[in-house]
Amino acid sequence: xxxxxxxxxxxxxxxxxxxxxxxxxxxxxxxxxxxxxxxxxxxxxxxxxxxxxxxxxxxxxxxxxxxxxxxxxxxxxxxxxxxxxxxxxxxxxxxxxxxxxxxxxxxxxxxxxxxxxxxxxxxxxxxxxxxxxxxxxxxxxxxxxxxxxxxxxxxxxxxxxxxxxxxxxxxxxxxxxxxxxxxxxxxxxxxxxxxxxxxxxxxxxxxxxxxxxxxxxxxxx
Ligand code: DX5
Ligand code: ZN
Numbered sequence: 193x194x195x196x197x198x199x200x201x202x203x204x205x206x207x208x209x210x211x212x213x214x215x216x217x218x219x220x221x222x223x224x225x226x227x228x229x230x231x232x233x234x235x236x237x238x239x240x241x242x243x244x245x246x247x248x249x250x251x252x253x254x255x256x257x258x259x260x261x262x263x264x265x266x267x268x269x270x271x272x273x274x275x276x277x278x279x280x281x282x283x284x285x286x287x288x289x290x291x292x293x294x295x296x297x298x299x300x301x302x303x304x305x306x307x308x309x310x311x312x313x314x315x316x317x318x319x320x321x322x323x324x325x326x327x328x329x330x331x332x333x334x335x336x337x338x339x340x341x342x343x344x345x346x347x348x349x350x351x352x353x354x355x356x357x358x359x360x361x362x363x364x365x366x367x368x369x370x371x372x373x374x375x376x377x378x379x380x381x382x383x384x385x386x387x388x389x390x391x392x393x394x395x396x397x398x399x400x401x402x403x404x405x406x407x408x409x410x411x412x413x
Contacts, residue, residue: 193385194220194409194412194413195376195380195385195386195387195388195409195412195413196221196223196382196385196386197221197222197223197386197387197389197394197408197409197412198221198222198223198224198225198257198366198386198387198388198389199216199221199223199224199225199388199389199390199391199405200225200227200246200261200337200368200388200389200391200395201213201224201225201226201227201239201392202226202227202238202239202337203391203394203395204306204336204395205282205329205382207259209247212248213247213250213251213254213406214250215372215401215402216254216330216333216401216405217250217251217252217254217403218253219350219401219405220253220254221251221254222254222255222346222386222407223254223255223256223257223279223386224247224251224254224256224257225234225257225259225265225368225388225389225390226239226244226247226257226258226259227257227259227263227307228241228244228258228259228260228261228262228268228272229238229262229334230262230263231363232262232263232284233261233262233263233283233333233334234334234335236261236335236336236350237239238356239352241268241271241272242271243408244256244258244268244272245271245272246270246290246352246401247275248273248290248342248358252370255277255278255279255283255341255343256277256278256279257278257279257305257366257380257386257388258272258274258279258281258390259281260280260281260283260286261334261335262283262285262286263265263286263287263309264287264374265282265283265286265287265293266292266293266296269296269297270374271324271383272306274300274302275296275301275302276301276302276330277287277301277302278300278302278303278320279303279305279325279326280297280302280304280305281303281305281306281307281328281366282294282304282305282306282307283306283307283308283319283334284306284307284308284312284316284317285308285309285312286374288395289296289321290306291323293321293322293411294320294324295323297319298323303325303326303327304323304324304328305324305325305326305328305366306320306323306327306328306372307327307330307368308326308327308328308329308330309330309333309334310331310332310333310342310343310344310348314348314352314355315355315363317355318350318355318359319348319358321361321363322361324363324387325363325364325365326363326364326365326366327352327356327363327364327365327387328366328367328368329345329348329352329366329367329368329384330342330394331345331348331367331368331369331370331371332367332368332370332388333393334367337378337390337391338390338391338392339369339370340370341367341369341372341375342369343368345369346375346378346379346382348366349365349379349382349383350382350383352365352383353365353382353383357383364385364386365383365384365385365386365411366385366386366387367384367386367387367388368388369388369390370392371387371388371392371393371401372392372393372396373396373411375391376389376408376411376412377410377412380411380412380413384412387408387412388410389404392407393408
């Protein structure tokens with residue numbers, strides 16, 4: 193299976209979002225990465241629940257990849273209309289009861305994913321491998337686009353891949369944060385399956401979007 197692309201919409205042209213999403217839809221990328229921030233778990237705000245819901249409208253081919261950087265994320269699921277086809281990542285560090293949040297996502301027909309921040313040991317996901325579709329490994333500290341890669345991200349990726357492989361579970365790895373032109377091939381080699389592409393690649397303004405997407409797929413095949 194080729195590496196899958198999830199361009200980060202918070203890095204797109206925010207004044208032309210419908211066009212941006214339409215372009216990605218026509219390029220048939222797998223996901224649209226939608227960062228939701230509560231200004232508590234992370235000191236930032238991006239899109240509100242209404243915007244997250246509305247992103248579904250222009251999308252015919254691509255699916256929502258919703259990354260909730262928010263405490264007790266379950267409270268937002270109804271307003272976002274989480275459902276079939278969505279991939280939903282919640283933070284291990286932000287849920288009182290991780291199992292019940294993952295189960296709620298699954299009950300809505302969506303794919304539950306567990307996100308871990310750079311200071312959270314990768315072993316923390318071990319107990320949840322039966323409940324998740326993917327682990328979202330944050331390779332920057334959550335909250336802002338355009339940051340440098342967090343220290344030891346590549347070793348963490350390798351370690352996470354080994355934990356999943358040794359467990360025999362069929363769980364994917366999504367990498368999120370400074371997934372740059374220089375790093376994405378190495379991330380693929382080390383076990384990443386889904387790539388959140390933001391300001392250091394697809395939205396880095398060095399290529400037109402279609403050429404950037406083509407380049408990315410060639411680097412992660
Ligand atoms: C950061 C978000 C990322 C961000 C990636 O908290 O989770 O998805 O948009 O942006 P870059 O690729 O610029 O790090
Ligand atoms: Zn994200």
